[in-house]
Amino acid sequence: MSFPWANEYKPSHPAMVWLDEKLPLPRFVFNAVGAGYPVPRNLNYMWNFGVLAGFCLMLQIVTGVILAMHYAADTSVAFNSTEHIMRDVNWGWMLRYAHANGASAFFVVVYAHIFRGFYFGSYKAPREMIWLLGVVIFLLMMATAFMGYVLPWGQMSFWGAQVITGLFSAIPLVGDALHTWLLGGFAPDQAALNRFFSLHFLLPFVILGVVILHIWALHIPGSSNPTGVEVKSESDTVPFHPYYTAKDGFGLAVFLFLYCAMLFFFPNALGHPDNYIPANPMQTPAHIVPEWYFWPFYAILRAFTADLTIPFTHVVLVPAKLLGVLAMFSAILVWFALPWLDTSPVRSGHYRPTFRKIYWLLVIDVVILGYCGGSPAEEPFVMISQIAAAYYFLHFFIILPLVSLIETPQPLPFSITESVLGKDVETTPAPAE
């Protein structure tokens, strides 16, 4: 679907006319990300991050396919083949650093994209499906990033694999069998490394498929915008091309500037020195942490240190290990329920004074969780994680639904055009749907 005033694809070259009749792929692109897609005229730079995420996915696929040409997924040579890429392969050091830092860059832009969605209520009707698919993409990204980190077979790779697959052993009854099945052994070894490599190669293409669904679902209602007021007339929109191709192009240039600064000047800033030690199943590094983008969730995992028991008895209802695992997964799965937890009819945080406050509290809370997740499992970080984890769930299950019910939002502009120009110059606005 598109708005009735969308530009129509009119090929002039006979070859393009011929192609349009046989396979209207250029028409599809024109309507998806070209002049045929009308977009609200008031999008700010927070709307850059979707395109940037798409760019990061392509960057990871291109560098990753190249790295796979030089890497060997065998426990005896995996570490050495990674060093071979770093030292011997032409430009190998750059491609590997581009891929490793590309993963971090991908998560930076995706977190910005997600928190843009939180603030501007992008998950609300009629855009729930876009949001749900986005959460699926995020889960797939986490799985992909985790398995990629295992491949160099350094100490952090090995122990990351041990700890993260160990999460599944917390599941009652079938946990241990499931754990062994996932690893193909009793601890991470050849079978695990090889299957992680296979899946790490596959999943980005699965992500690409879900991204296409994500954009497809987006094009049904069209993009949201900072006011959260739906498009009412042609004056509310501009064509995606050239307006947003140019704006996204500028954002991409800024992104590349920062990314290249990381890549060329601080390529190991986000890595761990321990991962330059070959995997040793006999020795756990003193301080093992996952990559920074998992820290908030890792802090929630570690926040559960005591069993849930029937009070004043020793009857364990839920062991601490399972509680931590459940909480960690719930911290992301709760996002699936977000469109129904936030019942306020106003989308944008611009017009929700109380929501705006709790939004920033949530941001601070997640940053605190992230800091604790990257710190050792000792006091005061354990206690801070517990408080911050409790607040995280309080936000989604109690505070947000409550604020949605009792808050009085500020008045919304009549239209996007009015919010931009101060008045809507359309004398006869098209009737709203």
Place this chain on the structure above:
Amino acid sequence: MTQSEAAETGLGSEASGVRRRDFIEVAAVSAAGVGALAALVPLISQMSPSADVLAEASTEVDISAIAVGQAIKAVFRKQPVFVRHLTPEEISKADAVPLSELRDPETLEQRTKPGKTQWLITMGVCTHLGCVPLGTAEGEPKGEFGGYFCPCHGSQYDTAARIRKGPAPKNLVVPDYAFTSPTVVKIG
């Protein structure tokens, strides 16, 4: 095919309204479904440990060189095994703990071989998420209870390698083992 067509071709059973064609359709789809499910068996089973992984030989450990108060790490199934020669103080400390205080109640007696209470042999794999706890080598932290301390998530084990504090749900696992001679232990 409509009802009247079914009647014309004589394929239907007028009484129940079930045609021969309906039966063939249900049977064909059912057979295909069963076939698809059967095809899943190898696809899922290939993920389980392969024969060579399962065939890992048992490990023999010479314990003659382990002095009282010392511990070593051996390798079993590519995982660490802790062999610890307990001091009399560590044994009495473990025996002094009432079972009601334990998350996973077991006595030191139950976790060692009869008459060999001083030899504590456990997997060196934290029951939380599988890290190798510290406390075998000289100078490593042994945690509040003098046994083992897992640096990953802070689980603390006592001198019988029983979980006392932190997120781990179970005591360190005691593998199958036997003394083949007074100084040699066969694990697995």
